Amino acid sequence: MQNDDTNQRLQSYSRRLFLQRASLLTGMVALGGGSYLFNPKGAWAAAPIKVGIATDLTGPISWGGIPNANVAKMVIEEINDHGGLLGRPVQMILEDTATNEQLAVTRVRKLVTQDKVDVVFGGITSSMRNAIKDTIVNRGRTLYIYPQLYEGLECTKYLYCTGPTPAQQCDTFIPWLIKNGGKKFYLPSADYVWPHVLNKYARKVIEANGGEVVGEEYFPVDHNEYSATVNKIMSSGVNVVFNTTIPPGVAAFFKQLYEAGFGKKGGRLACVYYDENALNITPAHEIEGLASCLDYFKAVNDPFGNKVQEKYTKLYGTKNPMTAGSASTGMWRGINLWAESVKAAKSVKREEVAAALDKAKLADGVGGGCEVVPGTWHVKMNMYTAVAKNGKYEIVEKSKGMVDPRECVKA
Amino acid sequence: MSSIPFVFDVLAYGAIFVLVVLGLGVIASMMGIFNFAHGEFVLLGAYTVYTLGQQGLPVWAGMIAAPFAVALVGLVLERTVIRRFYAAPIVAMLGTYAIALALREGVRMLLGGQFYSVIAPMVGSYSLGDVSISKWRAAVIGITVLVMIASYLLLTRTRFGLQMRAALENPALARASGISTRRVYAATFTLGAALAGLAGGLMVPIYALNADMGVPFLIKSFLAVMLGGMGSFEGSILGAAFVGATSAALPWVIKPVVADMLVFIIAIAIVKFRPDGLLSMRRS
Numbered sequence: 001m002q003n004d005d006t007n008q009r010l011q012s013y014s015r016r017l018f019l020q021r022a023s024l025l026t027g028m029v030a031l032g033g034g035s036y037l038f039n040p041k042g043a044w045a046a047a048p049i050k051v052g053i054a055t056d057l058t059g060p061i062s063w064g065g066i067p068n069a070n071v072a073k074m075v076i077e078e079i080n081d082h083g084g085l086l087g088r089p090v091q092m093i094l095e096d097t098a099t100n101e102q103l104a105v106t107r108v109r110k111l112v113t114q115d116k117v118d119v120v121f122g123g124i125t126s127s128m129r130n131a132i133k134d135t136i137v138n139r140g141r142t143l144y145i146y147p148q149l150y151e152g153l154e155c156t157k158y159l160y161c162t163g164p165t166p167a168q169q170c171d172t173f174i175p176w177l178i179k180n181g182g183k184k185f186y187l188p189s190a191d192y193v194w195p196h197v198l199n200k201y202a203r204k205v206i207e208a209n210g211g212e213v214v215g216e217e218y219f220p221v222d223h224n225e226y227s228a229t230v231n232k233i234m235s236s237g238v239n240v241v242f243n244t245t246i247p248p249g250v251a252a253f254f255k256q257l258y259e260a261g262f263g264k265k266g267g268r269l270a271c272v273y274y275d276e277n278a279l280n281i282t283p284a285h286e287i288e289g290l291a292s293c294l295d296y297f298k299a300v301n302d303p304f305g306n307k308v309q310e311k312y313t314k315l316y317g318t319k320n321p322m323t324a325g326s327a328s329t330g331m332w333r334g335i336n337l338w339a340e341s342v343k344a345a346k347s348v349k350r351e352e353v354a355a356a357l358d359k360a361k362l363a364d365g366v367g368g369g370c371e372v373v374p375g376t377w378h379v380k381m382n383m384y385t386a387v388a389k390n391g392k393y394e395i396v397e398k399s400k401g402m403v404d405p406r407e408c409v410k411a
Numbered sequence: 412m413s414s415i416p417f418v419f420d421v422l423a424y425g426a427i428f429v430l431v432v433l434g435l436g437v438i439a440s441m442m443g444i445f446n447f448a449h450g451e452f453v454l455l456g457a458y459t460v461y462t463l464g465q466q467g468l469p470v471w472a473g474m475i476a477a478p479f480a481v482a483l484v485g486l487v488l489e490r491t492v493i494r495r496f497y498a499a500p501i502v503a504m505l506g507t508y509a510i511a512l513a514l515r516e517g518v519r520m521l522l523g524g525q526f527y528s529v530i531a532p533m534v535g536s537y538s539l540g541d542v543s544i545s546k547w548r549a550a551v552i553g554i555t556v557l558v559m560i561a562s563y564l565l566l567t568r569t570r571f572g573l574q575m576r577a578a579l580e581n582p583a584l585a586r587a588s589g590i591s592t593r594r595v596y597a598a599t600f601t602l603g604a605a606l607a608g609l610a611g612g613l614m615v616p617i618y619a620l621n622a623d624m625g626v627p628f629l630i631k632s633f634l635a636v637m638l639g640g641m642g643s644f645e646g647s648i649l650g651a652a653f654v655g656a657t658s659a660a661l662p663w664v665i666k667p668v669v670a671d672m673l674v675f676i677i678a679i680a681i682v683k684f685r686p687d688g689l690l691s692m693r694r695s
Contacts, residue, residue, distance in 0.1 A: 063525050
């Protein structure tokens with residue numbers, strides 16, 4: 001009798017367990033690993049507007065992807081707190097592209113075909129953007145907004161770039177470097193598309209301002225031994241090292257440059273993706289005097305930026321800060337520009353939103369306001385030159401008004 | 412005078428490679444296991460130094476603790492996973508690869524994908540006229556030589572070393588002679604892991620701590636073991652010295668991107684002509 005009882009209990013237990021597991025499994029299959037759905041809080045009568053965020057939450061680029069997703073979530077929650085868009089709530093569907101282009105295409109395809117999102121934000125590296133843009137823009141017929149600083153030359157209809165371009169990062173920065181460093185430049189770089197194209201532009205600006213490029217050298221992306229280059233830099237009297245090697249290799253490079261005494265002998269180190277996040281990569285004394293040029297630094301100390309920064313830190317802590325070099329400010333700008341355009345167009349249809357986006361403006365924002373340059377899919381914004389001192393940045397120059405991206409301009 | 416930075420660079424990078432390959436070489440040559448998680452053992456060593464540093468401990472204390480911490484991880488993995496693979500080397504490769512992925516992504520999660528710097532116990536450089544020699548890199552060369560000698564003596568001069576070699580050459584006979592091959596294998600794997608941990612701890616001030624720091628070393632380390640010849644511990648050290656030195660020396664004369672490839676081409680050419688490795692010590 002008792003035996004039967006136990007059996008029965010066991011059976012019902014396992015049935016319940018089975019049901020639990022089955023529902024969990026169905027949920028996992030439905031969403032796929034690395035998919036996250038963020039439903040708007042509260043009760044809404046209207047169907048949600050769907051926003052797809054595709055970014056690298058895992059893999060080597062996750063240092064940028066994690067804060068990107070955080071910023072997106074924060075901004076979308078803000079929009080919902082203010083009554084959503086067109087009376088509809090905004091739902092965010094986050095996909096982990098895992099720093100893997102093949103996987104990313106599948107994830108993005110899910111966003112546009114299965115979830116039928118109204119817009120996709122994301123991608124950090126240029127290779128990622130190139131991998132997913134066709135799936136979103138052409139086959140998916142969806143609007144795509146790319147938030148990271150990049151090498152330019154992306155002139156695709158319905159693809160808006162909200163991060164700085166080479167013109168924005170070089171036009172004011174290089175003259176400053178020549179004035180505050182010297183005329184002899186060395187360009188050590190990682191061997192992929194961004195440094196190659198950026199260097200071409202930088203070289204033009206250096207030469208136009210009376211400077212000279214002593215050397216331009218490319219390393220495998222994960223290279224970690226730079227003595228030969230450091231020796232060339234030290235023996236050829238270089239004033240400015242305009243670096244585009246990237247993590248992890250950049251840590252070894254800056255260390256070797258420091259140990260060879262480059263900074264001590266008056267050399268100026270420059271790196272246009274270095275932000276607050278990157279300060280962890282190298283000990284402060286090794287990059288004393290490093291100059292960077294971005295659309296935002298905490299040190300800009302603008303009331304608007306401070307408020308956003310404060311909220312972000314309260315929500316997500318300081319481990320993955322909101323910075324400019326890792327596409328976070330571009331993401332902030334992108335979502336807000338898009339939201340304004342949806343309001344102006346009174347629609348989420350691609351054609352209508354794109355038309356509104358083409359002349360979209362933000363009066364204020366992180367690091368100041370910004371506006372889309374009509375017909376170019378790029379954004380005008382303020383640029384700041386900052387120098388690292390004791391592990392913090394000090395702003396040394398602000399652009400006079402917004403700087404033109406100078407992309408996709410018909411000659 | 413200009414040859415000093417070159418010679419120092421070749422020595423320093425060669426030393427780092429030897430340090431990384433020591434542990435891999437011990438496991439590959441003594442157990443016939445290609446440990447794809449070796450790069451992640453190096454990473455764990457680096458992570459130990461960083462974490463203890465966050466707790467307020469000095470860097471050198473972390474460096475002493477790193478080999479022990481990673482040895483413990485190695486021991487647990489050997490007892491639970493690796494020991495099932497001794498009969499199937501190919502499966503072992505896949506198994507260790509899976510372990511590598513789990514460890515790497517685990518550390519990545521702990522670090523939030525970020526990069527962190529660790530300051531070396533010796534900062535700055537020695538000046539010889541115009542030339543600067545990094546203090547910490549010089550120290551790493553010294554420590555590598557010591558570790559190399561200690562490992563060699565352990566394998567050739569001690570009772571444990573004898574048991575290890577016996578267990579490799581003829582496991583059945585070793586068991587018949589009262590050697591617990593099970594225990595010897597566990598100890599060997601633990602030793603290999605400890606050496607990786609030490610390498611990671613010493614390396615982390617030179618590179619930044621990040622989840623992928625072991626990856627660039629892995630493939631070149633296998634190249635070193637292949638070059639040195641499987642089954643020969645001295646061979647893998649020689650192979651490592653060769654791979655490290657050529658990787659450092661070639662960018663002085665040709666483009667770094669080409670140099671990276673050339674290291675492989677040269678090494679593969681050598682393996683073609685000396686398939687048993689540089690030392691050609693055939694073991695049956």
